[in-house]
Amino acid sequence: MFKPGDVNLGDPDQLMAVGNPPHDYLAVLRREAPVHWNPAPDRPISGSMPLTKGFWVLSRHADVDMSSRNAEVFSSWLGGPVLYDNDPDVPPLSPYSLMGQRSGLMGKDHPEHSAYRKLVSVGFTPKSIGMLEPMIRSHAQRIIDRVRDANDGEFVSTVAAELPMVILCEMLGVPPGDWPQLFEWGNSIAAVKNPDIDGMQVAGEMMAYCHQLVTEKRERPDNSMLSNYANKDVDGERLSELDINMFFVTLSIAGHETTRNTTAHAIRLLSEYPDQRAVLMEDLAGRLPNAIEETLRFSPPVMQFRRTATKDIELHGVQIKRNDKVYLSYASANRDEDVFTDPDVFDILRPNASKHLSFGSGPHFCLGARLARLQLQVLLEELLTARPHVHVSGPVNTLRSIWFNAVTDMPVNYGLPEEVHQ
Numbered sequence: 001m002f003k004p005g006d007v008n009l010g011d012p013d014q015l016m017a018v019g020n021p022p023h024d025y026l027a028v029l030r031r032e033a034p035v036h037w038n039p040a041p042d043r044p045i046s047g048s049m050p051l052t053k054g055f056w057v058l059s060r061h062a063d064v065d066m067s068s069r070n071a072e073v074f075s076s077w078l079g080g081p082v083l084y085d086n087d088p089d090v091p092p093l094s095p096y097s098l099m100g101q102r103s104g105l106m107g108k109d110h111p112e113h114s115a116y117r118k119l120v121s122v123g124f125t126p127k128s129i130g131m132l133e134p135m136i137r138s139h140a141q142r143i144i145d146r147v148r149d150a151n152d153g154e155f156v157s158t159v160a161a162e163l164p165m166v167i168l169c170e171m172l173g174v175p176p177g178d179w180p181q182l183f184e185w186g187n188s189i190a191a192v193k194n195p196d197i198d199g200m201q202v203a204g205e206m207m208a209y210c211h212q213l214v215t216e217k218r219e220r221p222d223n224s225m226l227s228n229y230a231n232k233d234v235d236g237e238r239l240s241e242l243d244i245n246m247f248f249v250t251l252s253i254a255g256h257e258t259t260r261n262t263t264a265h266a267i268r269l270l271s272e273y274p275d276q277r278a279v280l281m282e283d284l285a286g287r288l289p290n291a292i293e294e295t296l297r298f299s300p301p302v303m304q305f306r307r308t309a310t311k312d313i314e315l316h317g318v319q320i321k322r323n324d325k326v327y328l329s330y331a332s333a334n335r336d337e338d339v340f341t342d343p344d345v346f347d348i349l350r351p352n353a354s355k356h357l358s359f360g361s362g363p364h365f366c367l368g369a370r371l372a373r374l375q376l377q378v379l380l381e382e383l384l385t386a387r388p389h390v391h392v393s394g395p396v397n398t399l400r401s402i403w404f405n406a407v408t409d410m411p412v413n414y415g416l417p418e419e420v421h422q
């Protein structure tokens with residue numbers, strides 16, 4: 001049985017050792033220390049950005065929700081939304097420097113945030129996203145064609161990874177010849193904690209590419225999102241070049257890794273819980289939307305984001321000081337027994353599954369949530385219709401990360417699982 005303090009949430013190696021996300025430990029925090037001081041790891045963490053200061057962990061659903069909605073006290077701008085500490089070696093315009101974070105949508109507070117969000121939201125309205133469905137379906141079918149006759153294979157690279165990045169390229173208006181490059185950058189940046197990959201350099205290359213593309217869209221406007229951002233005003237306002245570049249990189253991080261991991265988690269969970277697969281397959285189209293919400297609740301692809309206190313406050317009898325870092329645990333909020341009955345049970349018919357906080361809440365609520373849900377619905381529907389028995393057939397490898405709950409590779413078999421044969 002854990003005690004508060006037994007696991008350092010800033011240490012990816014500890015997380016990998018106890019199970020990532022560490023649900024048993026987070027349950028102890030929710031019960032015994034809902035505002036818990038997590039010190040900085042007491043050793044340098046290889047392959048990770050610096051984490052030199054400790055932080056307060058908010059683990060209850062009500063507190064994560066309240067702090068996400070209360071940007072006046074829990075700022076995204078003051079210290080940025082990323083838990084790592086500002087590193088003087090990081091180039092100022094990298095998405096991981098404080099200046100870089102503040103230049104993006106996630107790192108702003110009202111009123112700058114509201115103004116910026118209004119400008120970029122035009123690409124994400126229900127109408128804009130709804131119109132993408134035929135295009136999403138045709139890419140999903142092309143991807144599923146690869147496995148229509150397959151016996152087995154690696155799931156993340158063959159099925160889960162491609163759709164989010166291709167859809168982003170289509171939406172932004174990236175010429176098809178450049179998609180492989182974008183795809184490679186997206187993969188690299190998602191694994192920014194991997195010591196072999198220089199995520200900062202990749203982000204710089206992406207920003208330079210975006211600059212060139214924006215120049216082309218200004219010379220030859222088209223109907224793409226990037227062309228609209230570069231050429232059209234919203235209520236007399238227009239995005240600056242830096243805003244567009246940062247948004248481009250943000251989307252490549254925010255929209256890629258998250259959606260692909262949810263696809264992988266969905267197949268992993270249906271393999272682990274065959275009873276739930278049976279319930280789903282009785283009415284695939286009807287039950288899939290709630291099954292996706294339950295997958296997001298049970299296995300959130302983003303485990304946390306950060307806020308910084310703008311003033312001294314007291315929460316559950318604990319003093320949080322101005323400038324202290326605050327860690328919002330979506331993984332814990334989603335298992336809060338005050339909101340979800342039997343939270344450790346994976347139940348695709350759970351009536352309030354969509355109360356999860358995997359997309360955050362409040363002003364920074366995920367701008368791409370509708371797009372992510374549509375992609376997941378279409379891809380999983382196509383996959384489970386074509387290959388209803390797809391199941392995990394070997395060890396699942398996950399990313400060593402304090403941030404992303406990511407599946408790096410997952411062997412699957414497309415036939416009936418052995419236990420069903422018996």
Ligand code: HEM
Binds near residue numbers: 106262300359363364
């Ligand atoms: C399952 C998939 C996804 C998950 C779990 C997810 C998760 C999140 C979370 C937790 C936030 C809130 C950050 C905060 O409060 O600081 C967020 C914000 C955001 N997400 Fe997503 N996301 C997903 C897919 C996408 C997609 C597909 C896109 C776009 C293509 C996207 C774009 C964004 C953007 C632009 C923001 C910033 C919103 C703001 O600061 O106003 N996300 N996402």
